[in-house]
Amino acid sequence: MQIADIMRTNxxxxxxxxxxxxxxxxxxxxxxxxxxxYVVDHCDRLLGVVTIHMLLSVIVPPPIIEEAKAGRLDGREELLDALRHNMAAISDTSVGSLMDADYPFAHPEDLFVMASELIVTKGITALPVIDPNGVLVGEISRRMILHFLVQNL
Structure with a gap:
């Protein structure tokens, strides 16, 4: 079974x-x-990946976490104000500056077990799927693989 048979294109x-x-x-x-x-160029070639984990680490940075843990951000509104201030400071940051350009990927014709191995060994949730020209054509996730396995075993 190939990745192309399981992946999503949206x-x-x-x-x-x-x-x-x-x-x-x-x-x-x-x-x-x-x-x-997925960060792509004008031809939809994959340049890198920004995960939700990366976005969270930028939105809720360590200094704010430390301030909250130390009790210096007292209450909901004070914490939200600090996060809003941080959000204003980072909102114009380019996605390209956050992306992981060395993120693993797969090809549509690869066997789905190859994607499963990468997802498990790298500890990631999903892999971009690119064609031979580097064009992003979809993704395959651990949930898609598990769903396929449950339906077919």
């Missing part, structure tokens, strides 16, 4: 220069949560 693609603030607004308006944002 993914979030942005250009490297897209501001983080715009991507987060996009996420806020979605009914389905995507775990990865």
């Amino acid at each position: 993914v979030i693609k942005v250009r490297a220069e897209a501001p983080v603030g715009h991507v987060l607004i996009w996420y806020g308006g979605m009914a389905h949560i995507f775990r990865n944002t």
Whole structure:
């Protein structure tokens, strides 16, 4: 069974220069949560990946976490104000500056067990799927693989 038989083709693609603030607004308006944002060039060639983990680490940075743990951000509004201030400071940051350009990937003709192995060994939730020219054609996630296995075993 090939990855092409299981993968989805509906993914979030942005250009490297897209501001983080715009991507987060996009996420806020979605009914389905995507775990990865794929950074592509004008030909849809994959340049890198921004995961939800990466976005969270930028939105809720360690200094704010430390301030909250130390009790210096007292109450909900004070914490939200600190997060809003941080959000204003990072909203124009380019997605390209956050992306992982060495993120693992798969090809549509690869066996799905190869994707499963990468997902497990790298500890990631999903893999971008690219064609021989590097064009992003979809993604395969651990959930898709598990669903396939449950349905077919």
